[in-house]
Amino acid sequence: MLIEFRTDHIIYFVPVNLVAKYYEAMLYDGGRKSIPREEFEQNAYVVERTDRALVDYLVHVDKLDWPVCS
Numbered sequence: 001m002l003i004e005f006r007t008d009h010i011i012y013f014v015p016v017n018l019v020a021k022y023y024e025a026m027l028y029d030g031g032r033k034s035i036p037r038e039e040f041e042q043n044a045y046v047v048e049r050t051d052r053a054l055v056d057y058l059v060h061v062d063k064l065d066w067p068v069c070s
Contacts, residue, residue: 001019013047
């Protein structure tokens with residue numbers, strides 16, 4: 001998932017499980033409805049502009065833990 005902080009011109013490649021964690025906490029436990037910026041800084045990847053693409057998130061895909069399909 002890509003999430004952009006427009007005022008800072010930063011795009012993060014965010015693992016879906018990070019968003020799911022906050023969504024489930026909000027839904028079932030009455031948790032907060034936003035994700036703290038620190039979570040993105042610690043658990044997501046900043047997407048840089050490259051010669052290949054304006055939003056080159058593919059360089060981070062292999063960094064994620066993918067389930068093994070059999």
